Amino acid sequence: MKISTDKLKELREQSGASIMACRNALIQAEEDMEKALEILKQQSIFIVEKKKDRTTSQGLVEAYIHAGGRIGAMVELNCESDFVARTDEFKALAHNLAMQVAAMPPLFISNEAVPEGADTEAENACFLLQPYIRDLTRTVQDIINETIAKVGENIKVSRFARFELGEQ
Numbered sequence: 001m002k003i004s005t006d007k008l009k010e011l012r013e014q015s016g017a018s019i020m021a022c023r024n025a026l027i028q029a030e031e032d033m034e035k036a037l038e039i040l041k042q043q044s045i046f047i048v049e050k051k052k053d054r055t056t057s058q059g060l061v062e063a064y065i066h067a068g069g070r071i072g073a074m075v076e077l078n079c080e081s082d083f084v085a086r087t088d089e090f091k092a093l094a095h096n097l098a099m100q101v102a103a104m105p106p107l108f109i110s111n112e113a114v115p116e117g118a119d120t121e122a123e124n125a126c127f128l129l130q131p132y133i134r135d136l137t138r139t140v141q142d143i144i145n146e147t148i149a150k151v152g153e154n155i156k157v158s159r160f161a162r163f164e165l166g167e168q
Contacts, residue, residue: 044149054154062094073101080153
């Protein structure tokens with residue numbers, strides 16, 4: 001089946017998936033963009049599940065200072081190799097996650113990180129479950145999962161800190 005290069009390019013821009021993955025999804029979906037995107041989403045979920053138990057000992061610490069210098073945040077983001085840690089996609093993810101911490105102060109990384117008896121009733125208490133500030137229809141975990149599917153390595157947020165002038 002011959003696939004339109006325009007559709008292939010559009011699907012690749014929307015999904016971030018490889019050319020072959022986009023081509024195969026378009027063939028399977030008979031060139032229906034909605035179906036092809038759903039196929040790619042299911043494939044990325046499978047990729048993320050396969051990689052979730054892999055060790056993440058590399059990565060970087062990213063800092064973000066909000067305009068005016070009154071709020072700042074730091075995030076430690078880990079991956080499997082230093083090669084991935086140096087990629088533009090990984091650096092952009094780390095920066096956006098630091099910006100997320102500054103914008104919507106979380107209390108815990110995930111539900112598993114909540115100490116016994118802690119109050120989790122606060123809105124957006126768990127970082128990975130927060131709506132992503134650049135696309136409120138997706139969560140922070142969704143954004144991380146997309147990057148895992150793109151770079152082919154496990155990625156985890158190890159810790160974060162948020163600072164606001166005048167707060168103790």
